Amino acid sequence: MKRFLASLLVTLASSGAACSTHAAEVHVAVASNFAAPMQKIAMAFEKKSGHKTILAFGATGKFYAQVKHGAPYELLLSADAATPARLVAEGLALPGSAFSYATGRLVLWSAQAALVDARGAVLGNGGYAHLAVANPRTAPYGAAALEVLKKLRLLDGVKNRLVQGENIAQTYQFVKTGNAALGFVAMSEVYRGGALIGGSAWVVPSSLHAPIRQDAVVLAKGAANPAARELAAYLRSDEARRIIRFYGYE
Structure with a gap:
């Protein structure tokens, strides 16, 4: 019996060593x-x-x-x-x-339930103090956001309202905490299974920016x-x- 237990322990030890070698x-x-x-x-x-x-x-x-x-x-x-x-x-x-x-998909999002309309017209209405975007020099989602604003001919009108996040996660936090009324964020941050998980949003048409x-x-x-x-x-x-x-x- 003792020999059996000893043999079993050796087998388990060598098996564990093999697993750790491959992990x-x-x-x-x-x-x-x-x-x-x-x-x-x-x-x-x-x-x-x-x-x-x-x-x-x-x-x-x-x-x-x-x-x-x-x-x-x-x-x-x-x-x-x-x-x-x-x-x-x-x-x-x-x-x-x-x-x-x-x-990725770009979304204009606000933590406020009724602020962003289904076509993103709020961008041109001016009913907000700050618009958050990610740094376009280091974050592709930020570059896409500026491309959208240029295509909609809104960039000059909103320049003084832009607040810049270091990355898209920080940009999302600006909007979530209310430091910015709305912002361009990644769809993955505010949608799950195709459903908006809070606030209001406009899913930006992919035709408005490079993929x-x-x-x-x-x-x-x-x-x-x-x-x-x-x-x-x-x-x-x-x-x-x-x-x-x-x-x-x-």
């Missing part, structure tokens, strides 16, 4: 608009793979600068397609590893980490796509 950590830089779905995706991925995901959320432009300066990220989920392509061209990401994981194509890429620091490649593959799975669609992405 890995992956450091992921995630555009702030994708924070909510990525947290769900990471949980599902960890359960399925045994790997651990370490997520950082922020503006795509800031992540680009951090990667250039040696940040330990192994996978980047960008809010645009240009940044991953640039990182590949500069030798900071793996050639052939970039792919589109989502197409917000969001690409992911395996960074050079993740080249030898199987968890980085596995997470990139999981983002293209049916399970991940269901989560992505639930948060309003195409």
